[in-house]
Amino acid sequence: MSRVPYVSFSVRPSEGRARPVASDVVRSVSDEVRAGRMPAGSRLPPVRVLERTLGMSKNTAHAAYDELVARGVIEAREREGVFVLAMAPNQASPSPAPEAPRPSFVAPPVLTVRPKADAIALSTVFIDPELLPSERLAECTRSVLKQPGLAAFYDAQGYPPLREEIAKRLGKRGINVSPDQVVITTGSQQAIDIVARATARRSVALENPVYPHARACFQSFGFQVTPLDFDPFGGLPLAAWAQAIARDRPSLLYAITSFQNPTGYSYSTHELLTILEIAREHGVGLVEDDWGSDMLSDSEYRPMLRILGGENVIYINSFTKKLLPSLRLGFLVAAEEAIPSLVAMKRLGTLGNAWLTEAVLAEFLSRGYYDAHLSALQQALDERYASCVDVLESVMPPGTRWTLPGGGPTLWLEPSPAVDAGKLRENVAARGVDLEPSASAFVGTPALRGFRVSYAFHPPERLRTALTILGEELRRLG
């Protein structure tokens, strides 16, 4: 391993021959050296490499090198190999290769700031891993390994049995689709990415504030963004939304209709119907990101855009938050004629995704584990939500407001206008509580200065500690 690497050169068979012979090696090396393409001191490939790569016998390869030694082109050095000799006084010795130029890359958008490891991440969107079924997923993985073992190949659209399980599940919720209409993705992010890539005219209407990685993804493809401002403490200002959409006529409207990220807002049925009317009037395609409705307790689901508006609504959902973030599994559902474009866009990004986690999830769903898990999860979230609201009422100073999502993972807390948000973040950070800055969720000047409060991630006692600290610092600054 300490020897210098050998130089690689091409040996082509002379006219009429199928493979090179000794004289072709002699000719190639001599030509390369004469042309200065193989400087003095270059190490040539060992005989066994010639043998194998050129498909010649050991004797032929040796004969070629012997002739090159006899001609004074190369020399053999004991235990070191075969090297090019200097042929002419002006011949170059191996010079260092030129360094490659630095490619010019765009600056990274800053969308999230990782909290300090030991801080209480009050604004996280994740769910407490204690509430997640990692043991059952491990059990499913063991079972997948037993069946026919690991599959060699993958399906670009997603593992067919997983698409079947998802279609079956959606059917029970009133969304009748075939497995051919389901595309498995790496979380909901790849679903957004695929839709953005596939969209012909690049403009999109987005809630403002919105999930920053969705906006950044659309913008990275050059989408013009129509911000749809709203206040999670009021309803959606749909007349203003209609005006903005009539003005910009975006190709798409992307909406997070249950437990909107970051505000926790859920659309009312009337709001969904009005949005369908607006979309129809202006020919706007609808993309519904439904990360939230699985977190809503009760077996009855609120109507969603996909249920009300039919199969042209692109429907996105994800298992990553509700099972294990490390699975990175989501999906999208679309009308049959849209699938070829969407799968082609998935191929451009990743060709297809890893089979193993898709098979594990298919097993998990087919065993009925998901529904059992969801109902336990929903109950835990309901309890944590109720406890969070109780704590807020007891520890928050007057002037502090919070939304009432009615369950789910997070609510939005808005400090009184007198509070300096930067100073607040600093003060609570000093006491071990991390608040995620929300500016990246807004287009333009943020209309709110608050942040998410995650009851889904923190056990009630830990949350109470964090909210008590927050309340004290709000009081101090308010």
Next chain:
Amino acid sequence: MSRVPYVSFSVRPSEGRARPVASDVVRSVSDEVRAGRMPAGSRLPPVRVLERTLGMSKNTAHAAYDELVARGVIEAREREGVFVLAMAPNQASPSPAPEAPRPSFVAPPVLTVRPKADAIALSTVFIDPELLPSERLAECTRSVLKQPGLAAFYDAQGYPPLREEIAKRLGKRGINVSPDQVVITTGSQQAIDIVARATARRSVALENPVYPHARACFQSFGFQVTPLDFDPFGGLPLAAWAQAIARDRPSLLYAITSFQNPTGYSYSTHELLTILEIAREHGVGLVEDDWGSDMLSDSEYRPMLRILGGENVIYINSFTKKLLPSLRLGFLVAAEEAIPSLVAMKRLGTLGNAWLTEAVLAEFLSRGYYDAHLSALQQALDERYASCVDVLESVMPPGTRWTLPGGGPTLWLEPSPAVDAGKLRENVAARGVDLEPSASAFVGTPALRGFRVSYAFHPPERLRTALTILGEELRRLG
């Protein structure tokens, strides 16, 4: 489950209260109905839903509905639920929701055509699954499940122990990088995708022909393509390449330097050095796709762009072909200052990838299985290559040419100019042999009319059968 879904509506606490009380529910429902936002016949949420989502007692929720019944706004129907009554003669009954418009998507590029299931796919780039270590990978998966079990979270840049193993392995091959310079990707496709997204000025020089999914990915981001024509039967026409690059001054040059896809061509050391000179002269960033060098037998590797040109060369490699395609694991390596941009672009596409397969591969590498596997694989490929060349020499009619990659997975076979390529494909297809059309590998009019011959996928006897058929049909059409 057969009941109609209930409508969702917002209830906001009246001024000064933290949470809604009965009168707020009465006011909200009355307002919604009066404004026509909740048509006659709409089903209201069951009491238990009000209870939980509004955080009120069962009695309060009942009281609210009782008052609404008394006011003639709603009616309770036995075992069915609570429904909105008609209030005024002109009030609408629930009308069907408008259908959402169809989004307008771009047409999918056609890059690959799937061969018929029972045909011998002569042009595939995959490796025979019999040569792949699926049992050992399953063993590593079982071991990963035993350790601390399934991890809940993922690392956006890639599982740190996997990045460490990869950095260690690269170090042994003369590429000294830290794990912080490694980004794990979904196969090499996501690595290409990330680089394309990150590139500020969108122009790229590509070999012509080239791997079609690389070209399609760059083009999907609006890259101008400078085609670098070459003939795999000759050397690279580097003077012409230098001219094309001087003319277009692309941001990037993407090159598959070992066993080029689709031709099987490997760059000589002199060609790599010349490309570095050209890149330096014109400020072109280099992207080296090294899917191939792991398939080259012998522990010594030919120098690569990344070794000669240093850390500004973006280096891409993938495990998918050499371990299991279904793993979809690849990586890129870049200079430290490029990493934040590249990881940000990965986040835009998928946020991060599934932890499980990354952990399985880390285990596989740390046990030293990969090197043992590669040396067995390389030997098998060498034998298959030698046998393929023998068969070609015995069955091909005069005028047929093929490249001599010296090992690896595929070579390029070029029929004599007299042969009608479409007719050839048809004839061999009728006899159970699939030839992949290569047109999508070319920019503009294809300079070659041949195709890949895969000795890596087919056991020698099966390959002999296919090549014999191919030889007969070539003779018939030649």
